[in-house]
Amino acid sequence: MTLLAMPFEVLPASASATSDAVDLVVFLVFAVIGLVSLGVIAAMVVIVVRYRRRPGNLTGRGHDHATIWRTEIGWCALTAVVFLGLFTIGAVTFDRIERVPTGPDVLDVAVTAKRWMWSFQHPNGRRELSQLHVPAGRVVRLHLTSEDVIHSFYVPAFRLKQDVVPGWLRTAWFRATAPGTYALACAEYCGTEHALMRADVVVMEPHNYDHWLAQGDDPRPPLAAAGRALFHKLDCGACHETHLRRRAPARGPLRPPRHPARRQQRPRRRRIHSPQHPAPRRRHRRRLPGRRHADLRRPRRRRRAAPARRLHPFARRRRGVSP
The missing domain is CATH 2.60.40.420 (Cupredoxins -  blue copper proteins)
Structure with missing residues (x-):
C-alpha cells in the first residue's frame, strides 16, 4: 500500500453519500482510456519493429479471410461490451444523483x-x-x-x-x-x-x-457587526464620535506652501460663447509664401507695364509686321 500512495491528491476528499459512486465512474473511464491508449501504442511499436521492410522478409498478398473476420468481430464485441458497461454504470449513477429524495427528514x-x-x-x-x-x-x-x-x-x-x-x-x-x-x-x-x-x-x-x-x-x-468591531478596534471614535472629548491633532498643510516670491496668478475665466453671444472675430495678418512678415506692413506697389518698343521699318518688314 505504501508503493501505491501518491504524493498529491488525485480527487478531493469524499464527504457525501454519492461521492464514491461518482469516483468509481471517473476511475473506470480513465482506466479504460489508459489501457486502450497503451494497447494502441504497444501494437504500433510491435508492428513497426517486427514487420519493417528488410531483405528476405517479404509478405505475400494472400490473406486468411476467416482470421480477419474473427479478429474484427472479436474486437467490435469487446469494444461494445466495455463501452456499454461504462454507459450502464454512468446511467445508474446519474439516475441516483438526479432523483431527489423526499421525506419528512429532508x-x-x-x-x-x-x-x-x-x-x-x-x-x-x-x-x-x-x-x-x-x-x-x-x-x-x-x-x-x-x-x-x-x-x-x-x-x-x-x-x-x-x-x-x-x-x-x-x-x-x-x-x-x-x-x-x-x-x-x-x-x-x-x-x-x-x-x-x-x-x-x-x-x-x-x-x-x-x-x-x-x-x-x-x-x-x-x-x-464586523464594521463596528473594526471601528472600535482602530479607535476611530476619537475623530468620528461627537460625545467623546478626544479630538484628533490639528491637521497640517496638505501640500507645501507656495514660494513667496512667486506671483500667484488668478486663473483666467473661460468665456462660454453661444449663438446669441458669438465670439469676437480676430483679425489675422495675411502671410504670403516667400515674403517676410515685415513686408506686409507696407503695401507693395504694382509695376507699370513697359511701353512697347517701336521697331525700325526695316525690322518690321523683316519680321513680317505690317507698318
Whole structure:
C-alpha cells in the first residue's frame, strides 16, 4: 500500500453519500482510456519493429479471410461490451444523483446566487451569507435560483455541481457524511470578481446544528457587526464620535506652501460663447509664401507695364509686321 500512495491528491476528499459512486465512474473511464491508449501504442511499436521492410522478409498478398473476420468481430464485441458497461454504470449513477429524495427528514434550503456572493435561507427563516450550516447524515435539498446571470453551485467534496440559471428554479441535494468545513465555489464565469465568489459549507453534528439553528439571526447584519468591531478596534471614535472629548491633532498643510516670491496668478475665466453671444472675430495678418512678415506692413506697389518698343521699318518688314 505504501508503493501505491501518491504524493498529491488525485480527487478531493469524499464527504457525501454519492461521492464514491461518482469516483468509481471517473476511475473506470480513465482506466479504460489508459489501457486502450497503451494497447494502441504497444501494437504500433510491435508492428513497426517486427514487420519493417528488410531483405528476405517479404509478405505475400494472400490473406486468411476467416482470421480477419474473427479478429474484427472479436474486437467490435469487446469494444461494445466495455463501452456499454461504462454507459450502464454512468446511467445508474446519474439516475441516483438526479432523483431527489423526499421525506419528512429532508432539510430544504433556499439558495440565491448573485454577483458575487451566495445567500442561504433555512426553513425557520434564518439567513446566511457566504456560509451554509447543515447537519451530518441528513438529506439537504437545495432550491437554487439566480438574480442576475448564470452561476454554478459547485462543492468538490460532495461531487455536486448544478447550474443556477436566472428565472429558473433548480433543485439539487446531498447528504454529508463527515463533519467539517468544505469549500463552495462558482464554476461558471459570471463577471470580473468570479474568482472571489466563494463560500463555506459547515457540516455539523445534528445536535449542534439544532442548537445553532435555535439561536436565530443576529439582530445586526454580519457586515455591520464586523464594521463596528473594526471601528472600535482602530479607535476611530476619537475623530468620528461627537460625545467623546478626544479630538484628533490639528491637521497640517496638505501640500507645501507656495514660494513667496512667486506671483500667484488668478486663473483666467473661460468665456462660454453661444449663438446669441458669438465670439469676437480676430483679425489675422495675411502671410504670403516667400515674403517676410515685415513686408506686409507696407503695401507693395504694382509695376507699370513697359511701353512697347517701336521697331525700325526695316525690322518690321523683316519680321513680317505690317507698318
